[in-house]
Amino acid sequence: MDMKHLIPIFVIFFFFMPTTSASVALAPSSSNTQSFSFSKPQGDQTFFILSNDVDPKLQSICEETDYPIECLTTTIPFLDENVAIIPVSILKVEIDATHNKTKEAIDKAY
Known part of the structure; x- marks a missing residue:
């Protein structure tokens, strides 16, 4: 299955993901409603x-990102020695990594 057509969706996702917080509300049961909200981490994440x-x-x-540790840990495994370390190339590496992980998840699901 060719997943190249999903790359623009991933690009849009990565641009909007840091600026929004997720909020999930479960369907109400007979007596209560549960909701979960995830916000940005408090304080700076460090590189220690x-x-x-x-x-x-x-x-x-x-x-410079909202999640610097995640940025590093998801980017480093996919960098090779020929990649220029500039924001655009790092974004491409992140998109490729997300594409690969999505394919793995879809393959496991079927």
């Missing part, structure tokens, strides 16, 4: 859990 060999350019790009 990562090794010291993280590219400083990548680190500075990820520090």
